[in-house]
Amino acid sequence: MWNALTREAAAVGRSVRTCFAESGPERDTAVQSLKAAGAALLAWALAGWWWNAPMALLAPWTALFLVQSTVYRSLLTALQQVVVVVTGTLLATGALALTHDTMAAMALALPLTVLLGTYARLGSQGLYAPTAALFVLAYGSYSGFDILHRLLETLLGAAIGIAVNASVLPPVHSGRVHHLRARLPRDCAHLLHEVADGIETSYDKERARGWYDSAVRLADVVTELRTARRWSDESHRFNPGRRLRRSAAAPPPVEWDFTWTGSPSTSGRSRVRCPRRSRPRSPHSAYRASCRRSCGRPVTSSTAGTARRPASRTGPMRRSGQPWRPTAGWPRSSRTAVRGPRPRSAV
8 A cells, every 4th residue: 555655646746747847738737727726716706705695605616617628618517507506496496485394395306406417418517406406405595585696606606717717828638639640650650660570580479469459559549539639629619719829730630530540550450360380282272263263152172072063055054962074165274273284195
């Protein structure tokens, strides 16, 4: 356990150093955390200190969770949370007005709000439906004035969270796309050079398995590239600061990703046969090959001696069970392939 704690502390230290040394996911996470904290402080200053609202806690609560990783996700989360808070508040108010008892109102409202929270359209914000209901039931205030204040404070926190996320260093996630775009051709070229150099010399099964595993990992990189591209496209949606903020060059078009879809190296279709001990060739191999060329169908060793000749205009069909031999109606190349070269004594 002590070793695990030591490794975890070392990993945290590396992340902190990377955050101050270079731009990347660590710095983006730190910036978003500071923005969320600043949005919550600003919401509390407006709702609690300046406005002195009765339920001022809802404003920083909402602003804190609406500083998402993209501006588009902040807008979507704000819409989901407003719907959830309004629904939970109205259900709790209706339960209190109907029962006039906090315990009975909880027994009536909480199952409905928890069930509402599992609705897929609400995403992760569905959890706040029973939370909003508990705020109403615990405080016992369900008048029209109190409900209006809750909704206004929620809208205030949502507006502050969206404004802070969109105006203060709006997040743009295009660095991962450029990193994978440079990594994929480099790794693919390295694998192809390694395979080309390896097949010219002797290799074993373990080495061939390593090549195959590398090709499968390249296919995973292609999948990761598509995910990063979708994340980058989402970060540019409704982002007012993407043209003002200094960022990397625009990523290549989407068609560039499909170039690697059919590549044998990235699709995992690279096959390398391990060397086998040479086996004696079956005496029926030439016969079956000629039948495949002539008849257009495969002939196995179990049916090689009883293969039928297809119907033709130049010769009758043999009875079943009798071996077939080419006649004058068949091409000379087929007769030669089946019977072999004619002996010199017969010429």
